Amino acid sequence: GAGVSQTPSNKVTEKGKYVELRCDPISGHTALYWYRQSLGQGPEFLIYFQGTGAADDSGLPNDRFFAVRPEGSVSTLKIQRTERGDSAVYLCASSPPGLAYNEQFFGPGTRLTVL
């Protein structure tokens, strides 16, 4: 079956611009996660959704970052007034319903470059 998909695969923007990154999880997966991965680092947790609601957004670095999942499926990560330090690969992952310790299935990521 189809895995987690993310669009766009690459995004180049200018400092100060607004960007949206999209994640389409595996069908039936209720849990959705956003991570940010910088070069040479492990994925850094940003936000976790259970259904439509953000169950944990403690990893969002500041109020320029916001994520939604209005229908409990597709999610959009929104970054306002982008800064060069926002450049990274943004990964999305999803998990099936059930245990808190379920495997997370990762998407291929969106590489964001802020010039």
Place this chain on the structure above:
Amino acid sequence: QQPVQSPQAVILREGEDAVINCSSSKALYSVHWYRQKHGEAPVFLMILLKGGEQKGHEKISASFNEKKQQSSLYLTASQLSYSGTYFCGIGGSNYKLTFGKGTLLTVNP
């Protein structure tokens, strides 16, 4: 807090064994191991839950020592396809995972 992985990098010849360690300063509920090849998404290897469980997947196995708050990943008779960066992710009492910086494994012919 971020778990500490060691070594940072290891180079093997095909057929050799390796051990990757993951240590945490806080209590562990679960440890997740992933492998990521350059430019690709992390791929799930296994989950270990607290209780000193050991799991295996073909020639890759792992242990979880709750008392020492650490996990080890064992790769035996390594294959070229094992090359990549290995990450451990530690889970607390919720769904959130905190990943280490990774261990770069290179397997040469």
